Amino acid sequence: MGNSWRETLDGGDVLLIDGGMGTELQRRGVPMDKVAWSGAAVLTHPDIVRETHEDYIRAGAKVIITNTFGSTRQMLEPAGYGDQVEAVHRGAVKLARQACDNVAEHSVAVAGSISTEPPGFDRDAFLSPEKELEAYREAAGLLADAGVDLIALEMINETNHASRALQAALETELPVWLGVGCKKTNDGRIVSFDHTDMELATLLDALIPMGPTVVNIMHSEIGAIPQAIELVRERWSGPIGVYPESGYFTKPNWNFVDVIPPADLVTEALGWAAAGVRLLGGCCGTSPDHIKALHAAMPELEAARSA
Ligand SMILES: [Zn+2]
Numbered sequence: 001m002g003n004s005w006r007e008t009l010d011g012g013d014v015l016l017i018d019g020g021m022g023t024e025l026q027r028r029g030v031p032m033d034k035v036a037w038s039g040a041a042v043l044t045h046p047d048i049v050r051e052t053h054e055d056y057i058r059a060g061a062k063v064i065i066t067n068t069f070g071s072t073r074q075m076l077e078p079a080g081y082g083d084q085v086e087a088v089h090r091g092a093v094k095l096a097r098q099a100c101d102n103v104a105e106h107s108v109a110v111a112g113s114i115s116t117e118p119p120g121f122d123r124d125a126f127l128s129p130e131k132e133l134e135a136y137r138e139a140a141g142l143l144a145d146a147g148v149d150l151i152a153l154e155m156i157n158e159t160n161h162a163s164r165a166l167q168a169a170l171e172t173e174l175p176v177w178l179g180v181g182c183k184k185t186n187d188g189r190i191v192s193f194d195h196t197d198m199e200l201a202t203l204l205d206a207l208i209p210m211g212p213t214v215v216n217i218m219h220s221e222i223g224a225i226p227q228a229i230e231l232v233r234e235r236w237s238g239p240i241g242v243y244p245e246s247g248y249f250t251k252p253n254w255n256f257v258d259v260i261p262p263a264d265l266v267t268e269a270l271g272w273a274a275a276g277v278r279l280l281g282g283c284c285g286t287s288p289d290h291i292k293a294l295h296a297a298m299p300e301l302e303a304a305r306s307a
Contacts, residue, residue, distance in 0.1 A: 005063050005109040005149070006175075009214070009239045009278055014301050017063040017243060017281030018056035019291050021113075022070070023254040025052060027287065032252035035120045036079035039070025042091040043084060049092070053099030055288040057108055060295025061281065064099065065111045065152050066092040068143065073135040074127050078119040086142055093146035111152040111177065112143030114169060116161040121251050126161065136168035144172040154179040154283075155219055157194040159206040166210050177241070178212035180204065184224040190231060193219060200228055204235050216241035219283040222260060222268055229275045241279025242272045246286060259285045262293035266301075269294060273304040 008015045022038030030045045032038060042049055053064050070076075071088045081088065089112075096110045114136060118125045126132055140151055151169040156162040156179055169176045181193030182200045192198040208215065215236050217228045222244045232240050246260040260268075269280050280301065282290045294301070 004107050008062065012278070012305070014273060014298065014305055015062055015241075015279045016060050016291065016294055016298070017241070017279055018053075018061040018065055019243075019282035019286035019288060020245075020284045021052065021065060021067050023247070023284040024287055025049065025067070026254055027256065028052065033070070033079050034252050036075040036081065037070040037117075037121075037252050038067060039075050040079065040081050040084075040088065042067055042071070042088050042095060043081070046091065046095055050095045050099050053096050054103045056291055057099060057103050059288040059291035061108065061291050062106065063109045063111055064096055065113045065154075066096050066143070066148065067113070068092045068139065069113045069115045069154055070117065072114065072139045074132060075117060075119050078125070085138060089139060089142035090146045093143060093148055097147070109149040110147075111150050112140075112148035113152050113154050114139050114143070114165055115153070115155045116157070116165045117155060129164065132161065133164040133168060136165045137171065140168045140172050144174055148174065150175040150177060150213070152177040152179060152216075155193070156180045156203070156207065157192045158198055159203060162203070162207055163210065166207055166212070170211060175213035177214040177216055178207055179216040179218040180207075181219040182217060182224050182228050183221040184227070190224050190227045193221075201231050204231060208235050214239045214241055214279060216243060216279060218243045219245045222246065225268070225272060226275065229272060229277060233276055239278045240276060241281070242269070242277050243279075243281040243283045245284040246282075247284065249284065254284055256285060262290045265290050266293050266297045269297070270300060270304045273301045278305070
């Protein structure tokens with residue numbers, strides 16, 4: 001079945017992960033919830049969730065990420081799914097594993113996604129710090145118990161909420177991927193994707209010392225990525241990943257406008273690989289075609305890596 005994700009990274013090779021999940025579900029007709037976004041799709045549209053995972057595996061992804069980005073109690077309870085937080089997490093892992101069993105011809109790891117997004121992406125709607133930490137512990141514990149191989153923290157954009165989520169994820173003793181989102185300001189600074197007043201460097205300085213296994217620059221503007229890679233490299237000697245967004249969000253829907261063509265993503269990725277990036281994939285707006293193109297370019301990406 002080929003190398004595990006750990007062996008791939010330990011060997012210094014390029015690890016291909018999947019592309020956008022929530023946005024791909026939307027593209028395939030799953031309505032996005034105003035409060036929990038794609039968080040309940042595991043319950044409402046399980047077949048589409050499984051098929052999307054299968055398409056990413058067929059495209060060549062060696063790691064797939066569960067559809068639990070919007071599934072913490074913090075998001076599901078106000079959306080009316082408070083009784084189903086456990087069912088959503090267990091169901092999400094089961095669908096991902098079924099997809100592996102159905103189509104994988106290589107070793108595929110399942111990463112459990114956790115975000116720090118508040119309900120409806122409304123920053124005034126966070127739970128109290130104690131309840132928020134409990135919500136992350138619940139999600140991480142359920143994902144671990146359901147058998148994920150690692151936890152992927154996604155859309156980490158500031159330090160307070162993120163440190164709680166990272167603490168909860170680390171408590172599982174599973175490997176934790178720290179996924180930070182960033183963009184470039186008009187004056188050329190690299191800042192948090194959602195908090196223009198927070199420098200990416202500040203975010204990294206607060207969270208990297210907590211002990212993630214991988215640092216991913218994810219859901220980030222493609223134009224910000226070369227500088228972001230340098231900021232991570234100055235602070236982190238472990239594996240670095242990049243999975244960017246493309247298009248734009250008007251909640252709760254993604255606008256598939258000016259999405260980067262797969263061939264152009266490959267061109268960008270060759271530069272990232274040459275700069276030291278070892279994990280590649282896509283976030284919101286990207287589809288299995290993007291992963292297929294990266295997979296086809298793996299010899300060139302490996303060559304760029306060692307150039
Ligand atoms: Zn995204």
